[in-house]
Amino acid sequence: xxxxxxxxxxxxxxxxxxxxxxxxxxxxxxxxxxxxxxxxxxxxxxxxxxxxxxxxxxxxxxxxxxxxxxxxxxxxxxxxxxxxxxxxxxxxxxxxxxxxxxxxxxxxxxxxxxxxxxxxxxxxxxxxxxxxxxxxxxxxxxxxxxxxxxxxxxxxxxxxxxxxxxxxxxxxxxxxxxxxxxxxxxxxxxxxxxxxxxxxxxxxxxxxxxxxxxxxxxxxxxxxxxxxxxxxxxxxx
Amino acid sequence: xxxxxxxxxxxxxxxxxxxxxxxxxxxxxxxxxxxxxxxxxxxxxxxxxxxxxxxxxxxxxxxxxxxxxxxxxxxxxxxxxxxxxxxxxxxxxxxxxxxxxxxxxxxxxxxxxxxxxxxxxxxxxxxxxxxxxxxxxxxxxxxxxxxxxxxxxxxxxxxxxxxxxxxxxxxxxxx
Numbered sequence: 041x042x043x044x045x046x047x048x049x050x051x052x053x054x055x056x057x058x059x060x061x062x063x064x065x066x067x068x069x070x071x072x073x074x075x076x077x078x079x080x081x082x083x084x085x086x087x088x089x090x091x092x093x094x095x096x097x098x099x100x101x102x103x104x105x106x107x108x109x110x111x112x113x114x115x116x117x118x119x120x121x122x123x124x125x126x127x128x129x130x131x132x133x134x135x136x137x138x139x140x141x142x143x144x145x146x147x148x149x150x151x152x153x154x155x156x157x158x159x160x161x162x163x164x165x166x167x168x169x170x171x172x173x174x175x176x177x178x179x180x181x182x183x184x185x186x187x188x189x190x191x192x193x194x195x196x197x198x199x200x201x202x203x204x205x206x207x208x209x210x211x212x213x214x215x216x217x218x219x220x221x222x223x224x225x226x227x228x229x230x231x232x233x234x235x236x237x238x239x240x241x242x243x244x245x246x247x248x249x250x251x252x253x254x255x256x257x258x259x260x261x262x263x264x265x266x267x268x269x270x271x272x273x274x275x276x277x
Numbered sequence: 278x279x280x281x282x283x284x285x286x287x288x289x290x291x292x293x294x295x296x297x298x299x300x301x302x303x304x305x306x307x308x309x310x311x312x313x314x315x316x317x318x319x320x321x322x323x324x325x326x327x328x329x330x331x332x333x334x335x336x337x338x339x340x341x342x343x344x345x346x347x348x349x350x351x352x353x354x355x356x357x358x359x360x361x362x363x364x365x366x367x368x369x370x371x372x373x374x375x376x377x378x379x380x381x382x383x384x385x386x387x388x389x390x391x392x393x394x395x396x397x398x399x400x401x402x403x404x405x406x407x408x409x410x411x412x413x414x415x416x417x418x419x420x421x422x423x424x425x426x427x428x429x430x431x432x433x434x435x436x437x438x439x440x441x442x443x444x445x446x447x448x449x450x451x452x
Contacts, residue, residue: 053428086403087408
């Protein structure tokens with residue numbers, strides 16, 4: 041029969057083990073059951089921490105060279121061409137349409153911070169300043185009030201995530217100094233409507249809201265207001 | 278003709294596999310090298326090597342450990358080629374490096390900093406198990422260790438991690 045120490049050692053080595061001996065011990069030992077619950081809670085935190093955000097469109101897949109080295113016949117050339125074309129089609133799906141994937145990533149980020157829209161109360165300067173300072177930006181005093189500010193990990197960079205209060209309700213703003221955009225692009229995904237706005241020399245900003253009736257013109261107006269309220273530092277990243 | 282169609286389908290399937298595995302491979306590389314950009318380079322190079330060596334993959338079910346082996350070798354090659362900058366974790370935490378600070382989720386940031394503080398011999402099997410879902414046998418095979426040695430490392434990893442995160446470890450078995 042397994043003792044407490046052996047059981048706990050085994051649980052710490054593999055919290056999700058389904059070893060019958062472990063299960064038998066757990067069934068009869070309340071203390072070890074409680075210990076297991078604590079370890080599992082910790083384990084969920086661990087897994088969440090390990091799942092750092094990864095860029096989902098960083099580089100194209102580097103395929104095609106294997107066939108090139110081997111191709112000797114026309115048929116193989118065709119296979120190579122198909123392979124390379126397919127690789128580029130796959131890559132293009134990820135890489136050549138950055139605007140849509142960027143919008144999808146922005147919307148996906150919303151789900152990670154559901155509490156961001158809970159409060160409408162303006163943040164104090166002390167709460168807001170560290171987030172802005174980290175991105176080397178400031179906000180014009182005439183800017184809409186900011187009810188949420190956080191430095192968020194997004195596509196491998198830390199970006200300001202703000203919620204500003206507009207007449208049409210809360211508006212989320214992500215300042216994406218590392219994401220360039222060639223032109224403004226509106227999106228409507230998963231109940232969020234917004235726009236990615238290019239900021240020459242400073243990447244772009246994503247502005248989005250969850251108002252189903254919000255029109256494109258209203259979103260543009262809010263985005264323009266936000267854009268004009270951001271003061272970029274001289275050495276902004 | 279059938280062969281060509283089969284080969285093409287095989288390549289498409291292989292590409293889909295790469296795309297599916299890429300995020301976890303990037304994370305694995307990141308936890309070993311502390312550097313997002315380097316992790317991307319390593320995984321990119323690994324995918325190229327995997328593409329060239331795809332005929333050596335005999336069992337598609339074993340694709341994840343197979344890829345992991347390639348990534349580990351590529352990481353080792355990278356470490357051999359150049360002496361990577363060492364990172365003082367305390368400095369990193371103090372600077373709130375983007376690698377560690379995950380938004381406002383302070384507990385995750387604390388956990389990430391603690392993970393980096395683990396010795397690599399404990400961190401690597403922990404990431405393989407908790408993130409990639411590898412079995413003890415798979416980890417043992419990859420790291421050329423006995424299964425009991427792997428279990429010992431995993432126990433120590435979690436025990437140390439819990440202590441680093443301020444968890445009550447009085448009820449943990451002693452090392």
